[in-house]
Amino acid sequence: MSETAPRTTAPGHRPHRRSRRLALTGALATLLGACLVNGVLPAEAAETPLSRSGKATASSSERGDLSPSAAIDGRNDTRWSSAFSDPQWLQVDLGASASIKKIVLNWEHAHATAFTIQTSAGDGRWRTVHTTTAGRGGVQTLNVSATGRYVRLNATERSSRYGVSLWEFEVHGTGGGTGGGTGGGTATPGLSATPTRPAPTATPTRPAPTATPTRPVPTRTPTTPTGDLPKGPVPPGAVRVAEFVAECPYTHRLPDDPIVVPGLPGGSHMHSFFGNTTTDADSDITSLLKGGTTCNPKTDLSSYWVPTLYNGDKPVEPTGTTFYYLGEGVRDELMARTRPLPLGLRIVAGNARATKPDASSNARWSCLHAGHVGSSKDFVECPSGTMLESYLDFPHCWNGTDLDSADHKSHMAYPVNGACPASHPVIVPKLRQVLRYPVSGDPARFRLASGPGYTMHGDFFNAWPEAEMERRVRDCIRPIVKCGADGTP
Structure with missing residues (x-):
């Protein structure tokens, strides 16, 4: 044995213990490496994130299998991926207020280089708890100290030409509740004090149920029909159709909905607005009456909006936007009992959450200048030189009390057998929305921000001056006379 040879004591004993330590160290390194590959550290593996039982929503999804819920399901083989544009957001509803200590982001290759993390109690105010403009992707653990029910990632700059994508979005802390499971959808109601206008969806998933409005349901003094009401004369040669109209061109596009999610900017799928030029998430009757309008007549300060139509990923706005007010659906002898639409009335028609073209999806699609060929509840193929056309009739039997309702529909009804039902006895003019889009050809290229053609829906916020x-x-x-935009035969 040379002087430099290793010393041994209790032959065979110490080398055995050392080899065991080396083996254990190697095993731990292997485990740690596997955890890092999967984006979960060992300490976190046994810790269930609050977000696991929450509800995820997002500004968009690249396609149906890359939905927001995939980012909170605890699996590293599923992911959320956004549309290929900036900005985008992903939000988790924890179900109740929570003390938030840590956010773990497990990015796919398509990560955000600039983003913020915000929390909110649900009152429309957001607190920024983390911000960066140098995001490098991978697994990021952000230690924060915040409280809130909602946690939102706002991604403002992408690292690639693709969208932003997360294997997992984990919120750790204490508290929370049941946010409805890992359901959720694209561009479902969220919250924002300073709106980040999300991009349109590429292939939208079915939206999740909307949040309960933060404003109380408005009412009026109950109105009870009392027979015929005053009506004007029938001029000689008048066309005997009960009608007046408003032509209200496109004004702007926002992911807002002041009826379904009032006070929550960026909380809806993308909408195209017509008429009142000031409409946004915070609009109410006071602001609308102070706003401007694109309508003819200028006296109509109402706001009308629908989900934005896309040709591929390009938004398309209608070049024809006519809103008819009709005396249809009830028998002629009842027409003289029609009352004005009450100021501030909100009406929603159609079904944004429809999963098939059933009775709830009452919009119709056809082709202008083609004999309404192919009239359908879903998109139709229009010949070259024609235009895609959408018709939507709003309910016009009112309960006489509520200007809105919790589901934004229950205060209104459609006539039955030529008369309004006893539950909704007040006849008001029927609004018919006719929109003409300058597109034709293969309908597979078309989609709405809310989904397929049968999810077409319309929102109406009445701001006509009462007189x-x-x-x-x-x-x-009432006299069954066809009038123009000026309200005269």
Whole structure:
């Protein structure tokens, strides 16, 4: 044995213990490496994130299998991926207020280089708890100290030409509740004090149920029909159709909905607005009456909106936007009982969450200048030189009390057998929305921000000055006379 040879004591004993330590160290290194590959550290593997039982929503999804819920399901072989544009957001509803200590982001290759993390109690105010403009992707663990029910990732700059994508979005802490499981959808109601206008969806998934409005349901003094009401004369040669109209061109596009998610900017799928030029998430009757309008007549300050139509990923706005106010659906002898639409009335028609073209999806699609060929509840193929056209009739039997309702529909009904049902006895003019889009050809290229063609829906927020609405009902609807935009035959 040379002087440099290793010393041994209790032959065979110490080398055995050392080899065991080396083996254990190697095993731990292998485990740690596997955990890092999967984006979960060992300490976190046994810790269930609050987000696991939450509800995820997002500004968009690249396609149906890359939905927001995939980012909170605890699996590293499923992911959320956004549309290929900036900005985008992903939000988790924890179900109840929580003390938030840590956020873990497990990015796919398509990560965000600039993003913020925000929390909110659900009151429309957001607190930024982390911000960066030098995101490198991979697994990021962000130690934070915050409270809130909602946690949102706002991605403002992508690392590639693709969208942003997360294997997992984990929220750790204490508290929370049951946010509805790992359901959720694209561009479902969220919250934002300073809106980050999300991009349109590429292939939208079915939206999740909307949040309960933060504003109380408005009401009016109950209205009870009392027989025929005053009506104007029938001029010689008048066309005997109960009608007046408003032509209200496109104004702007926002992911807002002041009826379904009032006060929550960026909380909806993308909408195209017509008429009132000021409409946004915070609009109410006071702001609308102070706003401008694209409508003819200018007296119509109402706001109308629908989900944005896309040709591929390019938004398309209608070049024809006519809103008819009609005396249809009830028998002629009841027409003289029609009352004006009450100021501030909100009506929603159609079904944004429809999964098939059933009775709830009452919009119709056809082709202008083609004999309404192929009239359908879903998109139709229009010949070259024609235009895609959408018709949507709103309910016009009112309960006489509520200007809105919790589901935004229960205060209104459609007539049955030529008369309004006893539950909704007040006849008001029927709004018919007719939109003409400058597209034709293969309908597979078309989609709405809410999904397929049968998810077409319309929102109406009445801001006609009361005297103008009353005059048109008196002179056009009750005497069954066709009037123009100025409210005269």
